[in-house]
Amino acid sequence: MAISLTFDVDAESGWLGEDPAYEQRLSTLSEARYGITRGLPRILDILDRHGIKGTFYVPGYTAELHPEAIKRIHDEGHELGHHGHMHLRSDTATEAQQREEIERGLEALAPLATPTGYRSPSWELTPTTLQLLHDHGFTYDSSLMGDDRPYTLDNGLLEIPVHWSLDDWPHLHWKAGRGDAFTSPQAFLDTWLREFESAVRDRRHITFTMHPEVIGRGYRAQLLEELITAIKDRADAWFATHGDVAAFVVS
Numbered sequence: 001m002a003i004s005l006t007f008d009v010d011a012e013s014g015w016l017g018e019d020p021a022y023e024q025r026l027s028t029l030s031e032a033r034y035g036i037t038r039g040l041p042r043i044l045d046i047l048d049r050h051g052i053k054g055t056f057y058v059p060g061y062t063a064e065l066h067p068e069a070i071k072r073i074h075d076e077g078h079e080l081g082h083h084g085h086m087h088l089r090s091d092t093a094t095e096a097q098q099r100e101e102i103e104r105g106l107e108a109l110a111p112l113a114t115p116t117g118y119r120s121p122s123w124e125l126t127p128t129t130l131q132l133l134h135d136h137g138f139t140y141d142s143s144l145m146g147d148d149r150p151y152t153l154d155n156g157l158l159e160i161p162v163h164w165s166l167d168d169w170p171h172l173h174w175k176a177g178r179g180d181a182f183t184s185p186q187a188f189l190d191t192w193l194r195e196f197e198s199a200v201r202d203r204r205h206i207t208f209t210m211h212p213e214v215i216g217r218g219y220r221a222q223l224l225e226e227l228i229t230a231i232k233d234r235a236d237a238w239f240a241t242h243g244d245v246a247a248f249v250v251s
Ligand SMILES: [Zn+2]
Pocket: 008, 009, 010, 014, 083, 087, 121, 122
């Protein structure tokens, strides 16, 4: 079986892309920045200790605002994936905006890498998005939920599926006024481990999704370490980047 640890390095882009009024909301922006200053180094240290390569989906704006942080990801041998430019949701963007998101995101990452994979912001995409990915030569997408194994889309793109329940954001990210609550760290780890047990039985691949400002807080980073240790103790699992998975499935 194979495991992919994936990280969406949204930082400030998600908030500013949603509403420029967030420029005035310094607390929200500071939490986003924490992902770069504290979360990301912690995550990279954990992956390094365990000899694991991850896939980091980086919006173009994040790459422009935090070049050193994104360069470290690349220099340590992890995969960089495309995650829009201002993290605009495809379903709320015009076709021209969608094209701009794809092209500016590619330009921002170009000094480091040409990503072969895409993950749509907030996991919404439209038929236009799929056409744009095809036109720009992407190999795979990781935004849809139509299976729990990689599958092929009608336009030939490989889909490496995700699920909200395996994403740290809905469990552990709290936003003022949204009315949600935090899942306890132990309950979230239990969710991950139950999915892992199910995947061992099925002999299939799993994608776990995380955000540096969420999983990168001290006590939560321990969850990531406990997950990795539990997986290594239980099974001979292959920790693969999404690029590795795409190459394996296509070959
Ligand atoms: Zn995102």
